[in-house]
Amino acid sequence: MKSDNWYILGAGSMGCLWAASLCHKGEAPRLILRDSNYQQLKESHAPLKLTTAGQSFQYHVDVVSPETLNAPINRLIVCTKAQNALEAINSIKSHLTESGQILLLQNGMGSQQAINEAFPTQSVWAGSSTDGAYLAAPFEVCHAGQGETWIGPMTDNSVSVDRFNDLLSNFRLKVSPCDTIEQKLWEKLAINCCINGLTALFNCRNGELLDNGEKQAWLDLLMAETCSVLTALDIHTPSLKERVYGVCQATANNISSTCQDARQGRATELPFINGFLINKAENLSIPVNSHKQLMDQLRASGIN
Numbered sequence: 001m002k003s004d005n006w007y008i009l010g011a012g013s014m015g016c017l018w019a020a021s022l023c024h025k026g027e028a029p030r031l032i033l034r035d036s037n038y039q040q041l042k043e044s045h046a047p048l049k050l051t052t053a054g055q056s057f058q059y060h061v062d063v064v065s066p067e068t069l070n071a072p073i074n075r076l077i078v079c080t081k082a083q084n085a086l087e088a089i090n091s092i093k094s095h096l097t098e099s100g101q102i103l104l105l106q107n108g109m110g111s112q113q114a115i116n117e118a119f120p121t122q123s124v125w126a127g128s129s130t131d132g133a134y135l136a137a138p139f140e141v142c143h144a145g146q147g148e149t150w151i152g153p154m155t156d157n158s159v160s161v162d163r164f165n166d167l168l169s170n171f172r173l174k175v176s177p178c179d180t181i182e183q184k185l186w187e188k189l190a191i192n193c194c195i196n197g198l199t200a201l202f203n204c205r206n207g208e209l210l211d212n213g214e215k216q217a218w219l220d221l222l223m224a225e226t227c228s229v230l231t232a233l234d235i236h237t238p239s240l241k242e243r244v245y246g247v248c249q250a251t252a253n254n255i256s257s258t259c260q261d262a263r264q265g266r267a268t269e270l271p272f273i274n275g276f277l278i279n280k281a282e283n284l285s286i287p288v289n290s291h292k293q294l295m296d297q298l299r300a301s302g303i304n
């Protein structure tokens with residue numbers, strides 16, 4: 001086995017998509033599962049299936065668990081949800097090399113900063129992705145929306161982009177380097193913190209937020225508060241209103257990941273989206289009452 005094999009932590013939609021894409025390139029990524037899921041998948045000998053642009057592919061991927069890991073990890077891609085990322089890396093911490101590379105693909109913000117602090121010797125990069133993927137079944141991923149992923153260092157003194165070259169060229173996914181990844185993460189967070197929680201609260205599709213009524217009025221308040229925080233942080237994004245309305249219109253029939261999580265009684269990533277914004281706003285003494293009210297009402301409805 002090569003010492004610079006990519007390890008992928010989390011075999012959900014993104015983990016399977018990235019693993020399949022690396023396999024397609026001829027790489028031999030290893031997927032790290034929780035101990036509890038590992039045995040079942042290992043015994044099934046199931047190949048990893050990818051459906052994309054009307055074509056289907058199968059790959060044989062090595063799966064491991066924290067207990068069965070037997071090699072140092074130099075290159076790691078973390079594909080868990082934001083709330084699980086730090087705990088997941090900690091479960092394989094003893095295998096991470098001191099100068100290893102970690103690429104974080106979580107939505108929202110806060111988990112990347114916590115991991116960057118917890119792993120000061122490693123080179124921590126974050127990604128912001130517009131790809132869309134879902135699992136049709138365990139280990140069967142559908143790449144439903146071809147997007148782009150920007151990746152960049154969480155600190156200025158991180159290693160050169162060359163170490164990520166095999167994700168940047170001749171790769172099935174579109175990946176681009178970005179010197180200002182925190183700005184990119186903020187741009188996505190700004191849109192998500194207006195749309196996602198509301199769709200979960202009203203249990204509605206993205207397009208239904210533009211109803212000329214209660215939902216749209218709330219959407220407008222969330223956008224105004226988000227803009228105040230971005231301005232105070234000196235983060236310049238293209239018109240938030242245009243972007244939020246544009247997403248609601250372009251994805252009118254979509255059910256946001258947050259709304260899907262809420263429907264299935266799973267924890268959402270909102271503490272890393274609206275929660276992160278609220279914390280920043282409080283530090284800056286900027287009122288974000290609509291965001292707080294949204295989070296309170298979600299909690300009261302049993303959505304966390």
Ligand SMILES: NC(=O)c1ccc[n+]([C@@H]2O[C@H](COP(=O)([O-])OP(=O)(O)OC[C@H]3O[C@@H](n4cnc5c(N)ncnc54)[C@H](OP(=O)(O)O)[C@@H]3O)[C@@H](O)[C@H]2O)c1
Pocket residue numbers: 009010011012013014015032033034037079080081082084087088089091105106107129130131132133134135257269
């Ligand atoms: N899917 C998309 O289209 C998409 C697009 C852009 C960005 N993202 C972002 O990418 C991230 C991952 O999303 P996803 O859709 O791939 O989520 P997902 O399908 O829920 O996959 C997350 C995976 O992580 C696993 N996991 C959690 N804790 C773990 C641990 N300690 N050790 C090993 N595995 C662990 C989960 O296993 P269990 O099921 O056992 O908990 C699950 O298989 C999220 O932040 C999401 O917002 C997703």
